[in-house]
Amino acid sequence: MNEFELIFDKESPALLGEEIKIKIISNYENGYEYKFFIGYPCDRRWSWVTLKDFSISKECEWKPESIGSYMIMVNIQDSSGKVTSIRSEFRIIDDIEVSNKEEGKEVNSNNMKLIKDVIIDKTSLTLGEKINLDVLTSEEEIILYRFWIRGSQGWEPLRDYTTENKFTYTTNKAMDGEILIECKRPSSSNNVDDFTTVKFKVNEKPKIEVTSFECLTDKLLIGEELVFKVGVNLESSRTILYKFLRVDKNGKTTCIQDYSTKSNISFYEKEKGKYKLLCYVRDIFSNKPYDDRAAMIYYVKPYEEIKIRSFSSELSSPQLCGNTVAFKTKVQGGNEVLYRYIVEGTVAEDTGYIRSKIFNWETKSEGEYKIKVLVKDMSYTGEYEDIKEIIFNVDKKGEKPVNILDITASKTRGCIKGEPINLKVKAEGGTELKYSFIVYKDGKEKERSKYGAMNWVNFTPEESGEYEVEVRILDKYSLRDYDAHEYLFVKVKDYQEAEIDYVLLSQNEFYLVGDTIEIETIAQNTKNVLLRYITKINGHEVEDTGYIKSKTLKVKPKCPGKYTFEIYAKNVLCKDEFDTKKEAIIYVNEATPVTNTRITLNSDIIIEGKETTFEVSSEGGKEVCYEFYIMEKGNWVRVQAYSRKNYYTFFPFAPGDYKILVLSKSYYKKVNYEDYAYLEFEVKEEVCQGTV
Structure with a gap:
C-alpha cells in the first residue's frame, strides 16, 4: 500500500444528490494535517474550491450540486511544514x-x-x-x-x-x-x-552513441581544407543531428555548425597550434541538449614537413684544389626554406642560414672534407628540421675540372606515354668529354646509354609514372666513374593533363540577389577535358555538377553571401579525382547599401510642450530599418529601437539645444548600421500671452 491513499464510500460515477464520504488511509496515525479540495474544469484549467481546511481529521463529506467530472485533491502537511498532494477523479451523473x-x-x-x-x-x-x-x-x-x-x-x-x-x-x-x-x-x-x-x-528510443570521429585530411596545414567526419550507431534508421564546436589554443569556443543532418564538416585554420573539435549528436525528436558527444584533439602545422630530397655536387669527388664546386639541395615542404652549409675539414666554413639552395664552395686546400646541409623553415625555432652530408676529397691543383652548365629538355611538363623527350647537355672543362644517360623509374634503373660523344638523347617513356634521368659526364682521360653528374625529373602520364588557363567572370562589380553569375572556363585540349563545378554559399556546399562537358556555368543567386566556385578539370582518361583546380569567389548582396539618409522636420520652429515629427528617408537597401537617438544636455538616449517606422514624434519638455541621430540599415544586415544622419535643432520656450 502507498503511504497515503484516497478512498470513497461510493464508486464513480455516483448519482447527483447523494452524499459522498472521502477518507484518507495511511500507514501513519499522527503527525499530519489534511486539507480537502474539489476541482472542476473551467476555461481550459481546473478551478479549485476548499471543502475542508487543514486539520488532523482524515475524513470529509461532499454533496455535489451538478453532474460532471470532478477532481478530488488532498494536501498533506507534516510537522515540518512540508506539503504533498494526492488526487483522484470522480464523476457525478443523473x-x-x-x-x-x-x-x-x-x-x-x-x-x-x-x-x-x-x-x-x-x-x-x-x-x-x-x-x-x-x-x-x-x-x-x-x-x-x-x-x-x-x-x-x-x-x-x-x-x-x-x-x-x-x-x-x-x-x-x-x-x-x-x-x-x-x-x-x-x-x-x-x-x-x-x-x-x-x-x-x-x-525511450535506443541510445545514440558516437562510434567514430575521424579526420579525413592527411596533412593538417594552415590555409588547407580540414575535413572531419562523425559516425553513429543508428544513423541509418534515425534522423540524427550533428553540432560542431571548435576550441582554439586560447580556449575560445566557436560554433562551426549548429545542429544539422550533415555529419561531416570542413573548414580552414589561419594559425598553427593545438585545437579541439567537439561534436554533439542527438535525435531530431530528442528533448535533451544532446544524446552523445565526442571530442578530438588536432594539431595544425604552418607548413608541410621539410625533407631533403637530394643533396649533390655538380662535380664528382675528388676535385683539384682551387676549383669551385657547386652543391645543390632539393627539398620538399616548408613555406620559406632556409639553408645552412657547413664545411668540416682542413679549411672549415659555415654560411649560416641563407635562402640559396646552391652553395658554391671554393676548394682552398687539399684533404678530405665533410659537407653538411641543414634546412629549416624561417618560422622554425629549432636548429634544423633535416640534415644530409657528403664526403668530398680535394687533390692538388691541376687542369680545369669538368662542369655541367645546363640541361635542357623538350618538355618536362605534360609528358605523355609513348611521346619522345629530347634531352641536351651543355658542359665545359676537361680535354674531351663523353656523355652517358641513365633512366630510373620508381628507384630502379630502366635503361642506360654507354659513354659517347653525343651530348643529347631521345628518351621515349613506355609507361606512365615519375622518371629520374641521370646525366653523367666523363673526361676522356679520367679514371673515375664520372667527373660530373646531374639529375632531371620527368612526370609521365597516359594522357595530356587538363589545364585551366583562365576562369572568366561576368563584368559586374556588384552582384545582387537575382543577378545572373556566368562563369566560363578556358582550358587546353578542350575536346578531351571534363569540368566539375562545386558551388558553396558561406562555406556550405549547395551544388555539385559532377564532371560535365560544358565550359560555362550560370547561377542566379537566391540569397546573399559569399559564393565560392571550385572548378575541377581532368582529362577523360584521368583516373585521379582531378588534374587541376581553380577557384573563384564572388560576394552577392541582398540589396545595394543604404545611402543618402536624410532627416526632415514637419515644422520650422519647435516649441516647448508641443510635439514635432522627424521624418527619415534613404536610398538603396531592402526593408530599411531606422533607430533614433536624442541628445539632451550632452547625453545620447535611444528613443526608438530599430524598426520599419521611418519617423519619430518628439515631445520636448524643456527649451534648449538638442541633436537627433538616426541609424539606418537593411533588415537582413548583421551590422550596427549602414548609414546615418544627424540634425541639430533648438527648442524655444513657450511664450504665454495674457489678456487685457
Whole structure:
C-alpha cells in the first residue's frame, strides 16, 4: 500500500444528490494535517474550491450540486511544514442516465452516456511518435469535444471544446501517459456531459552513441581544407543531428555548425597550434541538449614537413684544389626554406642560414672534407628540421675540372606515354668529354646509354609514372666513374593533363540577389577535358555538377553571401579525382547599401510642450530599418529601437539645444548600421500671452 491513499464510500460515477464520504488511509496515525479540495474544469484549467481546511481529521463529506467530472485533491502537511498532494477523479451523473442504462433504452436525453468508443491507433510508442485518437459517440447530432493529458500537476489542457472528434498528440518524453476526453452537447449547461480516458506508454528510443570521429585530411596545414567526419550507431534508421564546436589554443569556443543532418564538416585554420573539435549528436525528436558527444584533439602545422630530397655536387669527388664546386639541395615542404652549409675539414666554413639552395664552395686546400646541409623553415625555432652530408676529397691543383652548365629538355611538363623527350647537355672543362644517360623509374634503373660523344638523347617513356634521368659526364682521360653528374625529373602520364588557363567572370562589380553569375572556363585540349563545378554559399556546399562537358556555368543567386566556385578539370582518361583546380569567389548582396539618409522636420520652429515629427528617408537597401537617438544636455538616449517606422514624434519638455541621430540599415544586415544622419535643432520656450 502507498503511504497515503484516497478512498470513497461510493464508486464513480455516483448519482447527483447523494452524499459522498472521502477518507484518507495511511500507514501513519499522527503527525499530519489534511486539507480537502474539489476541482472542476473551467476555461481550459481546473478551478479549485476548499471543502475542508487543514486539520488532523482524515475524513470529509461532499454533496455535489451538478453532474460532471470532478477532481478530488488532498494536501498533506507534516510537522515540518512540508506539503504533498494526492488526487483522484470522480464523476457525478443523473439517475435518468442510470435507469436508461439498466432498462437498455436509447433515449435522446441530455444525461445519457455520449461516448460510445475511442479508437486509438497504438498504445505502445517510441519517443517522438504520434498518437491518433478518434472519438465515436452514440448520437448523430453535433457534439463538442475537449482533450486533456495527465501531467505532473494533474490534468493539463490539450485542446478546448470544438466539434472535431479526432485528435493527434505528439509524444515528447518517455512516460506512462493518459489522455482525458470530455464531451458535451452545445445546448448543455454542464461543463461536461460525458468523459473517458485512454492510456498509453511511451518508451525511450535506443541510445545514440558516437562510434567514430575521424579526420579525413592527411596533412593538417594552415590555409588547407580540414575535413572531419562523425559516425553513429543508428544513423541509418534515425534522423540524427550533428553540432560542431571548435576550441582554439586560447580556449575560445566557436560554433562551426549548429545542429544539422550533415555529419561531416570542413573548414580552414589561419594559425598553427593545438585545437579541439567537439561534436554533439542527438535525435531530431530528442528533448535533451544532446544524446552523445565526442571530442578530438588536432594539431595544425604552418607548413608541410621539410625533407631533403637530394643533396649533390655538380662535380664528382675528388676535385683539384682551387676549383669551385657547386652543391645543390632539393627539398620538399616548408613555406620559406632556409639553408645552412657547413664545411668540416682542413679549411672549415659555415654560411649560416641563407635562402640559396646552391652553395658554391671554393676548394682552398687539399684533404678530405665533410659537407653538411641543414634546412629549416624561417618560422622554425629549432636548429634544423633535416640534415644530409657528403664526403668530398680535394687533390692538388691541376687542369680545369669538368662542369655541367645546363640541361635542357623538350618538355618536362605534360609528358605523355609513348611521346619522345629530347634531352641536351651543355658542359665545359676537361680535354674531351663523353656523355652517358641513365633512366630510373620508381628507384630502379630502366635503361642506360654507354659513354659517347653525343651530348643529347631521345628518351621515349613506355609507361606512365615519375622518371629520374641521370646525366653523367666523363673526361676522356679520367679514371673515375664520372667527373660530373646531374639529375632531371620527368612526370609521365597516359594522357595530356587538363589545364585551366583562365576562369572568366561576368563584368559586374556588384552582384545582387537575382543577378545572373556566368562563369566560363578556358582550358587546353578542350575536346578531351571534363569540368566539375562545386558551388558553396558561406562555406556550405549547395551544388555539385559532377564532371560535365560544358565550359560555362550560370547561377542566379537566391540569397546573399559569399559564393565560392571550385572548378575541377581532368582529362577523360584521368583516373585521379582531378588534374587541376581553380577557384573563384564572388560576394552577392541582398540589396545595394543604404545611402543618402536624410532627416526632415514637419515644422520650422519647435516649441516647448508641443510635439514635432522627424521624418527619415534613404536610398538603396531592402526593408530599411531606422533607430533614433536624442541628445539632451550632452547625453545620447535611444528613443526608438530599430524598426520599419521611418519617423519619430518628439515631445520636448524643456527649451534648449538638442541633436537627433538616426541609424539606418537593411533588415537582413548583421551590422550596427549602414548609414546615418544627424540634425541639430533648438527648442524655444513657450511664450504665454495674457489678456487685457
